[in-house]
Amino acid sequence: MSRLEAARAATQHQKQWFAETARRARGGDPIALVNADAPHEVLRAFDVPYVVNQWWASIISAKRLGPASMRMLANTGLPDHSQQYDTMPLGAQALPLDQRPWGGLPDPAFAIADSHGDVTHKIFEQWGRRPGTETYLLSRTAADPVPPRWWELVPHEWETAFGTDRLDLLLGEIGDLIGWLEERTGRAFDEDRFAEIMRLANEQAEWNRRTRDLLAAARPAPVLVNDTMPAVMVPQWHRGTQWAVDAARRLHDEVAQRIDDGVVVCPGERRRLMWIGRGLWSDLDLYQRFQEDFGAVFVWSMYLAIAADGYARYGPDPLRALAARFVGLTDLLYVPPWSADWYVKEALAHGVDGVVHLVADDTPGGRFISEALEAEGIPVLEIRANNADSRSSSAARIPERIADFLRTRVPAED
Amino acid sequence: MTGAETAPRIGIVGDDVPRQLVLATGAVPQRLLGSWHDPVSAEAAELLGAVDAGAARILDGLLSGRHDDLAGLVVCHDSQADLRIFYVLRILAQRGRLPFPVHLVDAPRLNSAAARRFVGRQFSRLLEFCEQVTDRRADLGSLHLAAERELALGRALEAMRERRRTDGCAGAAALRAYHAAATMPPEDAVATVAAAQAPAALGATPVVVTGSNHPDPGVYDALERTGEVLVVGEDHDTGDLAWLGVAVEAAALEEVIDGLAAAHLARPAVATGGLAAERAAYIATCAEQTHARAALALVREHDDAPAWDLPDQRLELRRRGVPLVVRTRIRPADDPVAAAQEAVAEIRIELASTAGGIS
Ligand code: SF4
Numbered sequence A: 001m002s003r004l005e006a007a008r009a010a011t012q013h014q015k016q017w018f019a020e021t022a023r024r025a026r027g028g029d030p031i032a033l034v035n036a037d038a039p040h041e042v043l044r045a046f047d048v049p050y051v052v053n054q055w056w057a058s059i060i061s062a063k064r065l066g067p068a069s070m071r072m073l074a075n076t077g078l079p080d081h082s083q084q085y086d087t088m089p090l091g092a093q094a095l096p097l098d099q100r101p102w103g104g105l106p107d108p109a110f111a112i113a114d115s116h117g118d119v120t121h122k123i124f125e126q127w128g129r130r131p132g133t134e135t136y137l138l139s140r141t142a143a144d145p146v147p148p149r150w151w152e153l154v155p156h157e158w159e160t161a162f163g164t165d166r167l168d169l170l171l172g173e174i175g176d177l178i179g180w181l182e183e184r185t186g187r188a189f190d191e192d193r194f195a196e197i198m199r200l201a202n203e204q205a206e207w208n209r210r211t212r213d214l215l216a217a218a219r220p221a222p223v224l225v226n227d228t229m230p231a232v233m234v235p236q237w238h239r240g241t242q243w244a245v246d247a248a249r250r251l252h253d254e255v256a257q258r259i260d261d262g263v264v265v266c267p268g269e270r271r272r273l274m275w276i277g278r279g280l281w282s283d284l285d286l287y288q289r290f291q292e293d294f295g296a297v298f299v300w301s302m303y304l305a306i307a308a309d310g311y312a313r314y315g316p317d318p319l320r321a322l323a324a325r326f327v328g329l330t331d332l333l334y335v336p337p338w339s340a341d342w343y344v345k346e347a348l349a350h351g352v353d354g355v356v357h358l359v360a361d362d363t364p365g366g367r368f369i370s371e372a373l374e375a376e377g378i379p380v381l382e383i384r385a386n387n388a389d390s391r392s393s394s395a396a397r398i399p400e401r402i403a404d405f406l407r408t409r410v411p412a413e414d
Numbered sequence B: 001m002t003g004a005e006t007a008p009r010i011g012i013v014g015d016d017v018p019r020q021l022v023l024a025t026g027a028v029p030q031r032l033l034g035s036w037h038d039p040v041s042a043e044a045a046e047l048l049g050a051v052d053a054g055a056a057r058i059l060d061g062l063l064s065g066r067h068d069d070l071a072g073l074v075v076c077h078d079s080q081a082d083l084r085i086f087y088v089l090r091i092l093a094q095r096g097r098l099p100f101p102v103h104l105v106d107a108p109r110l111n112s113a114a115a116r117r118f119v120g121r122q123f124s125r126l127l128e129f130c131e132q133v134t135d136r137r138a139d140l141g142s143l144h145l146a147a148e149r150e151l152a153l154g155r156a157l158e159a160m161r162e163r164r165r166t167d168g169c170a171g172a173a174a175l176r177a178y179h180a181a182a183t184m185p186p187e188d189a190v191a192t193v194a195a196a197q198a199p200a201a202l203g204a205t206p207v208v209v210t211g212s213n214h215p216d217p218g219v220y221d222a223l224e225r226t227g228e229v230l231v232v233g234e235d236h237d238t239g240d241l242a243w244l245g246v247a248v249e250a251a252a253l254e255e256v257i258d259g260l261a262a263a264h265l266a267r268p269a270v271a272t273g274g275l276a277a278e279r280a281a282y283i284a285t286c287a288e289q290t291h292a293r294a295a296l297a298l299v300r301e302h303d304d305a306p307a308w309d310l311p312d313q314r315l316e317l318r319r320r321g322v323p324l325v326v327r328t329r330i331r332p333a334d335d336p337v338a339a340a341q342e343a344v345a346e347i348r349i350e351l352a353s354t355a356g357g358i359s
């Protein structure tokens, strides 16, 4: 099965972009390191290139430098056992330059994060101690209220979805961040440019929604789920650019073409599977391993689905819309009942026969997700492991357990 | 006069509740503390994911019906573990698993004008929740009376801290007093706090305690029973950093609320909310003021925040000649008392190795 051209193009673009960004940074241009939940579009408006901490962790992890990075942390007395995915880049920054992936991440001028969990703010505090780096922290509020069917509310009725209080706080903090960046970059925040960035981000989300809808309806599956991951995620890191809109559109068109051409991943598709949880970066082949023996194909990815449902924010006030994009983004995925309701909706739309649920140790109430799916007659296999750490994914015997699950609980369709 | 014996009790998970507001609606705020020792049920462990066993034990207490006589429950977003307790209980309460309503208090720690407004709105909503639970509206009169009661408790605690600095009160007795203050009607607590006297063993080394909080006095008891150490201060939310004895007197409800929001944002940070630098500065100052000669960090597994403070704390304490002895990732099945006793032995060795240089 040939790879998606959109995936290849995205991966290549990301390499070029990173090389160019690193070159600019070494020449003295400020760049930023940001958490996945920080309001990226503000940086785009300032023309400050940003590297997303979790993306960089995925690169480090793919190069199997996770354990070495964590050792660097431990050497300085910092814990190597908490929020590993978020801490890995901090550790990797201490590796000798020739061992760091992609020639290394130049030290960012700005490190920006929301205070998610118990230690994200402390991780970014450490970044701020590195020479040349300053840290800016945002608050992280809790998912309260949680009105039902969030995916119908968030594009336009985000005020209802997240509540005025949460939005007011983040909007206030984004305003402070803008002032902080104006001071440090000597540049002025351009509201028109920002509004255009928000418009492009929404257009990108619309293409992602169409792509997701195509894939939900297509039988058998026309693309490998791990192929859609880079094709969706890389443009997400460039959200708010014309390139990202075009990339999302290219992915859509390529998927549509494949469906027209009758291309399928597995002609013998007999079981449609859904993977819930973060990607197992250390073992991407896993997603294909069950085709041969079971005709089992992973047809859904959180990355495309959240890009389709989670990001669009319309409205006359682009800054408030930006606050609404980030105020509860991960809550949509990880906080029950929001998470559970959405997974059920997606599983039904994709005609899924079984779910492999990778319960990360940083999410509560995983059981509620599994229960909600089982209540719809969809069998669920729960696996508890950390996605980025190759030590724990092999320890959890994931392939064997999936095979067992397919054999015993997921009857084949005919 | 306050009817505290018959007053409804509102349970509290975490430490971000301004107790004055709860008291003003005629309820008694009762913090649920959990423990170091109790086994964690499979259900709590599974519902919460990997969290501090201290929090899992609180959830266990709630699910086992031990707190069914509460009139309502307030859960704070002061740690990831407590937030998860809220998320889980919100669903279980909806399913009828709890006989009382559950409410979240979300009070971030990063100070800004927007944060102060947000925290103020959270406190207003807390007050409404308590009013619904008790069916009694707070007014300026009841807010004033609540402030007096809470401030009297604050004075008693301050006097106890003073006794602690002058060898008049052991750490375990102080910890019990803090627990009483966090769980009993203020008048009863004042009496208990005032009675916390237990003088220290002669010649014991004064130490400050950081790391995880202490939901029960078991570890402090074990430390002090060795006769070798005396806990003179700490930076966790079940001891010196517990938000107790604070209230605002003002001429309007909005001013009380805003004053409480400002007071919250000015609190010294606990591990989960604070930066390592502030935490290190706090424990070092604490060690100085209490004349501590050593510091001890006991950190439960999955209570990750304190571990991020340790390198800074060690450095700041060392600058003042105070060694820091550390036990991290204490697991639910581990014996915390044994860990504490080992730590005491290590403190003895540390002090012996530096003593030569001092004399
Ligand atoms: S959701 Fe997980 S990976 Fe993402 S920011 Fe939070 S802890 Fe990090």
Ligand code: SF4
Pocket: A265, A266, A267, A268, A269, A291, A292, A293, A295
């Ligand atoms: S399992 Fe069979 S039908 Fe499916 S991809 Fe492999 S060879 Fe093709």
